[in-house]
Every structure is written in structure tokens, then in C-alpha cells.
Amino acid sequence: MGMRRVAIVGAGMTKFVRRAQETGKELAFEAAKMALDSCELTLKDVDCVSLGTAPDAFDGVHMKGEYLSDGAGGWRKPVMRPYVGGGTGVFNAIHGWFHVASGLFDVCLVVAEEKMSSCYPHPAGAFLTIFDHTTEQPLKPNLIWIFALEMRRYMETYGISHKDIALVSVKNKKNAMDNPCAQIPEEITVEDVLNSEVLADPVHRLDISPTTDGAAALVLVSEHLAKKITDKPVWLDGVGWNVDTAYWATRDLSYPKYVEKAARMAYDMAGIKEPSKEIQVAEPYDPFDYKELHHMEGLQLCGKGEAPRLIAEGVTARDGNLPTCPSGGLLGVGNPIAASGAMKICEIFWQLRGEAGKRQVPGKPKVGLAQAWGDLMQVGTVVVMRV
């Protein structure tokens, strides 16, 4: 028997800012309302809600999914909170896909929210407790240190320089200048990145995405409804996710195998044979500049160690053959953890519908990809979208 095809018919996102006046509930409400308004549906049409949000420690609210549920439109509806750390934003849409593809529901509202600013003095503090309490927490590690290890390993394995990597930050922050929701759009140079302060060598301040408050939402519907609601449904044709061991210190950090497995799962479902040729626009996860390159390799968009060449040659520029992060990515738009993955799906939705305004990539792309990543450098979540 065939599968039930699922379409995205609406998308919305709030502005991404360092410190929102709105509560987390209000951010979720705003994004959900924008997504529903964009396809002329109301809460009455919504059968169920999937709510994505990352660590409870950001808000300091235990069972945060319960706290946010009514703001996200879940009042007196089936509402659930899937959770795969930083990969949640994209997995949340995959969870929405289960709801509709299973045949249980026709309309699923997918809402992702993050309010990091309430974690005072800095949300990095919330990450101190993500490490193993016996083997790692006594070392008092922070998140930037472990990514510094991964970045260093990636550079050493393939002979990549910091200069090669800094190009990603330059590209994405520039792309963000055309994004009205962006938090830190900027025109910077490779030198600016290299000269910004060192946080944990080789990671400099401008290699990293900022901390952000924001929300993004999507409306997923079944095939028969999609065609009634819009002339331009965007099909969620492939989904994949994968989680590696929690013992990150024992694995090869030069290559994200879990991203490869998630991607292959999504490609297999979407019938993609040659991703580097068939994917026309991509939003790989870029919380750090090296991660965009690392993920392009995991996503099979190029060979191992080849991603720096693609960005150097302009292939991944907005007018290149394989534009990556045309939204401005997390480096430019901001990184409200769960909401940033959802933002990437929103961007591909708008790109495939030709509605991305100044950010529109040329050539009327038909196939796009969004990806997120998280936990202890451990989880990959991927969706393949088509018009």
C-alpha cells in the first residue's frame, strides 16, 4: 500500500531577537497564528499540535511543553512534545508528519519555540548540565569547548584552515541582510572573523551563532486537503533522523555519521539517488560556521573534506549551483534552538514556492532540504521537500 503524502501549506515565524518582550507562550502564539493566517486556516481547523522546544532550563520551567501548550494552540487538542535536543526543530515537523501520514489526522499545527533570554545571566549556563554527571560534569565543560574539539578535528583531518571556514560566517550573515526576521545581519570579512576574540581555540566569537528568542510554525495537511487549501503545496517527501551514542568522546568527530544515516533515510524515502545533483537549495544546520561544511558532507552534498572548496568557489552562494542557508542561517538569523530548525523548514518552504523575496534563489528550485543537529554532537534530523 502506498503512503499518505503530507504537504506543508503554511509557515510563519517571529522576529528572532536577543531578548523578546513576549513570553514564550506569546512567541509560540504569534508564530502559530502567522502560519495559520498564511493558509487561511484557523485553530478550529487544526486536529492536533506538535510542539518543539529545547531544554527546560532555558525557561526554568519544568515540563515546559505543558506550560507552552495553550500558547501553541494545543488547548483541548491532542498535543505532544517531541524532543531531540538541538535537532528538535526539524524533528518536530517529522513528528507532525507521523500525525498526518498515519491517517489519524488531516491537519497538524507544528510549533517550535525558544526563549533563551530568561536564562540569566547567559543561556550557556543551561548547557552545563547536559554532560554525563560522573565522567564529564566534574571537568566543568561548556558547550563551546566540545565544539572546539570537533572543529579542530575536522580541520586537522582534511587540512582545512580557519580562513576556509570563516567564509561561511561571512556568507550567512550577509544573506541575513535580506531577512526581515534576522537578529545579526552583517557585512563582515574573513579577517573580522579571524580577529574576533577567541572563545575556545579554534572557535572565535564570529564563528558562533547568537543566543536568541523566537518561534516558528508550520501547517501540515493531508494530500486531499492540500490541494483545496493552496495551489502551491510543498510536499514533505522524505524524513530521516538518527542518534549516536551519548559517549561522544569515543567517536570520530571529523565526520557526522549520524547525519549521513538520517540523510540516507530521508533520501531513500524521497527517491533521491544523487543528492549533490538533485537537491537544489539547502538549509544545513549552522550554529557554528564549520558545522555548515561538516553537515554538507554528512548530507552527501559533497565528498568528505570537500565542502570548503564549494564555498570558496561560490557554489553555495545564493546565486550558486547549490545555495546553502539562503535565509542567513543560524549565524545570521539567530539560533533559538528548537525554533531555528523550524525556521530552516520555513525558508525552504518559501524558496520552493518562490516567495522568498530578496532572498529568492534563482532557477525556480523544485527540491530542497532542511537539517538540524543537536544533543552531544549526536543527532541528525533531515527533511526533503518538493514542489
Next chain:
Amino acid sequence: MNEKVAIVGVGCTNFRSTTPDLSYRELTYEAATKAYEEAGVDPRKDIDSFVSTAEDFFEGYSIADEYCPDQLGAVLKPVNTISGDFLQSLITAYMQILTGRFNIVVVQAMSKASNMTTLKELELFAFDPVFNRPLSENPHFVAGLEMNRYLYDTKITREQCAKVVVKNKLNALNNPYAGHGAKITVEDVLNSEIISYPLTRLDISPSSDGAVVMVLASEDAAKKLSDKPIWIKGVGWCSDTFSLESRDWAQPISTEIAAEMAYKMAKIGNPRKEIDVVELSDIYSYKELQHLEALKFCGKGEAGKMINDGITKIGGEIPVNPSGGNLGVGNLYECSGAQKTLEVVLQLRGEAGKRQIKNANIGLAHSWRGVPTTSSAIAILSN
């Protein structure tokens, strides 16, 4: 697409008030190995997807899902966590199989409540940070208020609530997994100290440790893996408002709505006649009565008569919480729905030992996520 989904393997640990000899990972490992053995599956080869259950503050980690894959044998596999009750995870696995992309999916939940040395303070973090958290030092006050309102509205008495405790703790004596079985009297319950009037200490389920893992399969796979597949006939879940200010204090609306969904899916018109065994949330004694009404086993205010007449005891017309429920087995937090589903599976297979209910063919498992939430989930199972 797959049309039908069955539970083909279950595994659990004992449910005990403390487990100093086992880490939370070992608890899950023990339950998982039993479930895999029962279903005859190798997690590294045969399983298409894994769904775990975790809440950050309960586990003591931020991003607690990081620590889910290893002990399940799920490294480098599709794994996702649900921050909710096990029944919500079970529903996620059920939906995954219905899509047709997955044939065998594993579901896990675990409670290591004995690790939570500041449980009361921790639970307060679930309250609205601005409006409610400053109000109280004891999260049970919400249940006390709710119980008061329920008794006032329905004329159900504290004695009838106490009878629930007596029944469930007695049932638990016949459940080798249960850690809080006891032979007590209504007076014992009424005379134990008041925690938040009218709730006494014995009206409240004690915290417990434990883990449950289940293997779910599509119809084709289920028939190969199990002689006694237990079929999922219907599911429902719902959250009412989180706000204490605007909720309905007398009725668990989310359970009513979730039941409506599950009954419709399972084509159940008269639950009292059609369902043979019920495991529902009794984190507090009055909750069993309130949930019986919301699940339409009787009319509003009639649950007190059910417990008076012995209708809900083992051997009664509709046995409720034969495992001992939360009151007799313990409050397992996210794993509560798992223990309830497990009991229904064992009853429908005829493997419930001394507490076996005769001719049990259709069962209902229900969970509520505890104070201050209004989230419920339901699964209806058949053999």
C-alpha cells in the same frame, strides 16, 4: 500504510521506592533486554525506530534525550524522545508504524524518582513562574483544592476515596512487581496526616523507580513475532489549559476528550459493557473516581457508588487498577502510563497470575501527567 499495530514484547523491572543497586541506564537496560527476548528481536538489526520518554528536570539533565539510545541498543538508529507520558510515546510509535515506513518500533519509559532528592521543589518548577510558583511550597495543594471541589460537586465522600486506596493497595499485594502493596483500612487512610486538606498522606501515591520497554509491530511482523499479540484498537490524548486560573476544577476535561477520541477509533459505544479491565491514573485516590466518570464508566458523581458496591475490585463487574495502580505500585512519573499499559497487556494475555481477571479481552490504559498538568492519554487494547 499499515492498518493494525500490536504489542509483541514487554519487559519491566520491579517497581520499588528506591533502587540503589541500579543506575537509571541499568533500569532501562534490564527492561529492554527482557522485552527484546520476549519478542525475539535483536535491537541492532530488527528495530526500525525507538521512542523514549524523558523530562529534563526529572532526569537531572538538560537535553535528557542524549542519554536514551545506549542502554536500548539504539546507537546510530532513528531514536526520538517524547517529553510526556509513556502513553504519548506509545502513540508516537503507533503512528510511525501506521505510516507504513516502519514495521517494528520500540517504546521506553523510566522513573528514577529516588534520585530526586528535592522532588517537592522540583515539582514547583512546573508551575507558572510568575503567577503560581510563589503561592506554595507544596505542589499537592492543587490536588487538595481539586479534590475539595470534586467532593463538593458530586457529594462523593472522603471515605469513598479512602476505599480506593484500600482496594488498590490490596490488589498490589498480588503483584510481584509492585512495591507499595498493603492491607490497610479506611480509617488508616483517614487518620494518616493531612498533606493538603482533604488529602491525607495515604491518599497520595508514593514515588517509585522502575522501567518499562515494549516492542510494537505491524500486523505482518506481529504475526511472525508473537503468538499472543495485543492489538492497539484506539488511542486518544489531550491537554486542557495549563493555567490554574482558567481551568475546570471539577472535571478532568482532557480525559473526557481523549476518551471520546479513543472510543471512536476503537468503535466502543458502551465502555462499561465492552471493556473488561481498566488501568487508570490514581496518583491521588479521588483521581480514580474522577477518571472513571470522565472515561464514561458511570455518570457524573456515580463513581462513589461503584467503589461502595465493589464493582471496581478484582472479581467485580469492571475491575479497575488490578495491578495496584499508582497507589499500590507507585507514582512512576513519565513511566506511569507504561506500568498501566503493561498490566493491561499481561491481563489480556492471561499472564497476570493471582490477580488475573477472567475473560479479559478488551482493556483500557490511561495516564494523567500529575500536578499541575491537565494532560491525559489513553490506549485501548485487545487480544
